[in-house]
Amino acid sequence: MMKALFLLLLGTAISHAELRVVTNFEGGNAEVVSLDQAAGRLRIMPALHEGRGWPCWWSLRLEGVGAGQEITLEVQAQTKPFRPDTVLNASWCQPDFASVSHDGKTWRHTAKAERTAEKVAIYKIQAEGTSLWLAWGPPFVPADAEKLLAEVQAKLGDEAERFELAKTRDGRPVNGIRIGKADAPRQVWVNARQHAWESGGAWVGRGLLEWIASDEAKTLRSQCCIHFIPIMDVDNVTLGAGGKEALPQDHNRDWSAAPHYPEVAAAQRRLTEIQQKNGLDVFMDLHNPGAGDRVPFFFGPFGFERMSGLRQKNYQRWIELASAHITGPLKVDPKYRFANYVKTDEERGRMSSGWARAHGGEGTISVTLETAWNTPHSTVEGYLTVGAQLGRTLAEYLRE
Ligand SMILES: [Zn+2]
Incomplete structure (x- = not known):
């Protein structure tokens, strides 16, 4: 019954x-x-x-x-x-x-x-x-960014300071965090999600930030200042829009003398100030590439093969350390790739990596990490692992 x-x-x-x-x-x-x-x-x-x-x-x-x-x-x-x-x-x-x-x-x-x-x-x-x-992939939205920033701030206390980079065109806050002393001799800037759909880039960013907040990174925090923005294109991430090739241009083609997006303009102002006061050591932009790219890789500077001196030495050192640390399961390509699909110098100059190179110093490196999203390891765990390995790369790079 x-x-x-x-x-x-x-x-x-x-x-x-x-x-x-x-x-x-x-x-x-x-x-x-x-x-x-x-x-x-x-x-x-x-x-x-x-x-x-x-x-x-x-x-x-x-x-x-x-x-x-x-x-x-x-x-x-x-x-x-x-x-x-x-x-x-x-x-x-x-x-x-x-x-x-x-x-x-x-x-x-x-x-x-x-x-x-x-x-x-x-x-x-x-x-x-x-x-x-x-x-499509593990989502990472402004609520996740907020939780991450709050956790890291709570864990690090005085060692970290949250900030609002800007309000978007639609009035949403673009938040960031600074770890280490503002006037530290070594300065690093990392941002993710200039292309809203590339959620994997934000998970790599989270892995990086959590590693920087860990005990393993105590020395790094005492000597360096890291400025970190988990999501740049907050409006499109919120709406679930792709962002890439947005009109009039997307975030990563907006780094001109007159940016369309307030968060890009604010990043430029802060970076200029960092460069003037202490010198910018590393600029890093986190992305996801195309479906056929099965390994993570770095976009390096155009004209790398013709470079010399300190600049060449630094870029070379970075890629060597990255391939020594980002060893899998998402193992990084040991050679730079170049965004040759961007044809004109004018457009190259409007990419954040190009802008940072033009506005940094002789020793500044500016790199773009494209983490593969179309592999069995392109999961939350896989992305977080790349982020931690990126942190170790950064710590060893800055040790010298
Ligand atoms: Zn992208």
């Missing part, structure tokens, strides 16, 4: 459950193409935010799932052009492994996607509760 009642209740619950796609949270993004309730099959594409860059990032919560239910998520490219006559290639929104969470906090990889001839990536996921979080 009890069993019959239980089955009756269960039957009622199942018949009433309705799958529902929710995206009204920080970083949420999905345009539903189709939803087959009976089959538990959802087709999405990244929603286009006009003028806010590539439609490649997606992140959603599926409500009304049943524990043990198999969900099929199909991801296709956005069909509308993101700029005149250009539709974004499907590869940008289709990682081999998508990210899944059953509690909205801990993220792991799905099984490997199956791919169809129609350029659809299919992910199969078994639900564990009534909600399921699915995303």
Whole structure:
């Protein structure tokens, strides 16, 4: 009798459950193409935010799932052009492994996607509760940045100072933290998420910051000052927009004499002051590359092969130390790559790395780390490990 009642209740619950796609949270993004309730099959594409860059990032919560239910998520490219006559290639929104969470906090990889001839990536996921979080990669949104900065500030006390870099064009705070004494002889600037969709870059940043706040980095903190911005393009990260190739230009093409974004202008002011007062040692920008890039790599300075003197020595030393420390599971390419796809000197000068080179000193190095996102190790753990290894690279580099 009890069993019959239980089955009756269960039957009622199942018949009433309705799958529902929710995206009204920080970083949420999905345009539903189709939803087959009976089959538990959802087709999405990244929603286009006009003028806010590539439609490649997606992140959603599926409500009304049943524990043990198999969900099929199909991801296709956005069909509308993101700029005149250009539709974004499907590869940008289709990682081999998508990210899944059953509690909205801990993220792991799905099984490997199956791919169809129609350029659809299919992910199969078994639900564990009534909600399921699915995303292009592990999300890292302003709330995560806030939590990280608060934790590091609490841990380090007087050794750290939080600051608001700027308010975005939409009025949101862009927050950062300074670790070490402001007038320390060695000065480092690190920022992530100039391209909003590249969440892996922010996880590498978190790994780096947590390492810098650890006991292992005591000496580094006593001799250096590290300025760290976990998310530059706060507006697009919040909206779940891609950011890359936003209009009039994205953050990493905005480092001109008259920036469009207040956070870029504020970073320039602070960096100029750092260079004038103490000299800037390292500028670092954290990104994620293309789907086919299976190892992390650094973009080095244009004309590296023609460099000489202290500048050449410093860049060479950096890449050698990085390859000695960033050893896996996401092992860094031991040679610099160069962003040769950026054709003109004018555009190169508007990239943050180029700006930092032009406004730094003879000994300044400015590097961009592109951490591979399309590998089995491109997980929270994998990214945090790269971040800690990057910290060790930095500490050894600055020891001299
Ligand atoms: Zn990027």
